[in-house]
Amino acid sequence: MIFAQILAGGKGTRMGHVQMPKQFLTLADKPILIHTVEKFVLESRFEAILIVCPPAWLAHTQAIVKRYLHDDRVKVVTGGADRNDTLMHGIAYLQENYDLTDDDVVITHDAVRPFITQRIIADNITAVLNHSAVDTVVPAIDTIVEGEDEAILNIPIREAMYQGQTPQSFNIKTLVKAYDQLTTAQKATLSDSCKICLLAGEDVHLVRGENFNFKITTPYDLKVATALVETRD
Template sequence: MNQSSDTDRSGQPECFSRHGGGHKATPGVHFTVSVVLPAGGTGERTGLVTPKQFCTFLNRPLISYTIQAFERLSWIQHIVVVVAEESSALMRDIVQRFQHTKVRVVSGGATRHRSIFNGVQALDTGESGATPDVVIIHDAVRPFVEEDFLLEIAMAAKENGASGAIRPLVSTVIATSSEGYLDHSLERGKYRASEMPQGFLYHVIYQAYQKCSEFDFDFGTECLHLALQHAGTKAKLIEGPPTLWKVTYKRDLAAVESIIKETLCGSACVTFDGSERSRDLGRCLQKVMGSFDMEVDVLPELIGDASCLSREWNFIQLCVNGSGLSEVEETVKSLQAANRALLHPVVVVWVRLDTSDGMSVSETGAGPLLLMELASAAKLHNILLYGIHFLLSEEDTGFSDGSVKRLAELTYTLIHDRNAVLAGQMLHA
């Protein structure tokens, strides 16, 4: 069923890791669960030529983020992605490039329900007992679904036959007359918006689709209603978190990128060259960047520590006077070897603390050129390398709050924005 080889990706951050990567098997899930992701939409409401599920964020398409939200969970068995026939080759390329190992790509139908049924049928391999106990159906353009809520949906589906996410209505629903006048309004407190994900016992959703009419296939929009109408199964409704929102309009694309960046800049590792000044600067950065809600660890070195490279970290390397680029180069090579930047860019910030009164290597020598060459090579592997020159007079015995704050703000901005254009630049704090 897999479209790509099971390449080791243990070095990925936990929030985007391969199945199991940091997540223990969930107690209580003693049944099989698979997922159907309908992804055949054209994205007309975004006004873009590219369907929104294939729009890229940090060099990675949206559909890949949604897949990873499920694939990282040990209790999810298979994921069927249903796409338009003309997008099949593109989707298989995405699966291979980002090493999604639980995914099968199938072609969709002319309507959403025909596509979902194709996905449900694809989970039946014809082998006895091979179908999953529970099927979760989810929109390909809802990438931020959380494990706790998925677990609620799966457990409720196993117990009740069907389950679905709901959210409170934010606007009053009104009915209009044929002439365009207000006819009546609904009492908002009695109604909820139906959302995804939705869960079903396999035989319930399969039976519902088998009994669907052509009208259901062409005009139906609600899987839960089909389960009620054709399988007699009442769904358990569970209020979901705000993160279930769906990418619908062009403005939503900017929100997706912002959320992804916020997720990726939550932690960093500061390493220093063993000197007392770089160690003290690292501790000052740890304190200030902590006020930005970034968790910062300070270590004397990184090279050779595989566990450090696998952590959900960005990397800040401090050195005094000497170039320190050889250590940075070793870090970059280690990140490449660990395949750490497969799913998103990893940031490495080289901070050169300069205590000389004259012109420094970072200003006039080979430092900037070597940094740019190293950054250009690193960028090919999705690693973004930046340099910061932090000048301190030899007479200064400590670091002023203002100077450390400027350095921390610049470093945080580089980690948050992940601007590829600035990679290789020597900035000044």
């Protein structure tokens, strides 16, 4: 089976003084989250599409799903304390409600990347059915500088550098096994789900993303996203 998991557990602190997490802010005529989930609803191969949200926003998420989406595959689940804890909350829901096999996979995506395309989703599905872990990336345009305490430590070769996006896709049982091997200290420092598999020695396959598949994080990003939607419409 193929599942989708929309990670909507963030608090959106970099968005500034707003009344709700950024995934619930309005983009054009509806919440950012809804724009994102609509792209996944178009893919018929998903057995279920989970929206994993903050516990305090469960009722709100259920309300907007009921208002805007009419697909029984969409399920609302409460998330955890951080990104990877939220990811594993969604996996736990799948384990409890579906008879998972060694071949089942999950396509995970940021709720605040509403410009994902059907091509990116399809490429992730194709790749994860053949690889244990998949990351969506775009080539780095700018030179990447590694630094600490206002000093440069290293300047990697740009041609070998990529910027990570989502989806990130996994064989579910491989992901769970890798996560269970992590120490508490490792779990506390992880900011990227694919690193769970890397630390366990699993290869991560790359899928090409798009520059417009950006994450709405700041007020500036929201202005850019609004302009893109208005231009498209």
